[in-house]
Amino acid sequence: MRVLGVDPGLTRCGVGVVEGTAGRPLRMVGVGVVRTPADAEVADRLVLIERGIEQWLDEHRPEYVAVERVFSQHNVRTVMGTAQASAVAMLCAARRGLPVALHTPSEVKAAVTGSGRADKAQVGSMVTRLLRLDAPPKPADAADALALAICHIWRAPVTNRLQQLAAAQRRTTAPVRLPKGTR
Helix, strand or coil: CEEEEEECCCCEEEEEEEECCCCCCCEEEEEEEEECCCCCCHHHHHHHHHHHHHHHHHHHCCCEEEEECCCCCCCHHHHHHHHHHHHHHHHHHHHCCCCEEEECHHHHHHHHHCCCCCCHHHHHHHHHHHCCCCCCCCCHHHHHHHHHHHHHHHHHHHHHHHHHHHHHHHHHCCCCCCCCCCC
16 A cells, blocks of 8 residues: 655645555655745645645555644644645545545554654654654654554554445445325
């Protein structure tokens, strides 16, 4: 399984590609950051993010895209920028028919470090160890993108199985039919 992890942000959008399967050693395929100038108009910054993500999709051909789920913060401006960058990543994936998974920061931290309250340094350290890298990816947005991809690889088998079970349940449950003339 090859996953593009995206840590959305307007100034720095972390991107990282990891390949592997749950229970086996993982391999980093690529890691980086799509940057935009802070003084540019938001619309122009979103176009730059879109171009950067499209370039990563073209170059690395992932099978899945894992994006950090936007969560409520006190700074509305930061939340808006993160949500906009997240939407661009999801749009790029959907345009290509790639499945998109959203993972919360605490899910990612728990998957990679064992604690949903881990700090950035702990996440970077575990990403380095899990992918057998010489040093933690810099900046932290890049390490976070790899952590998202790792989280998805490890959680995908369970998530896929639950989705299959839910679909099977929907198929076997007979629809409720109302008598004619009633609503």
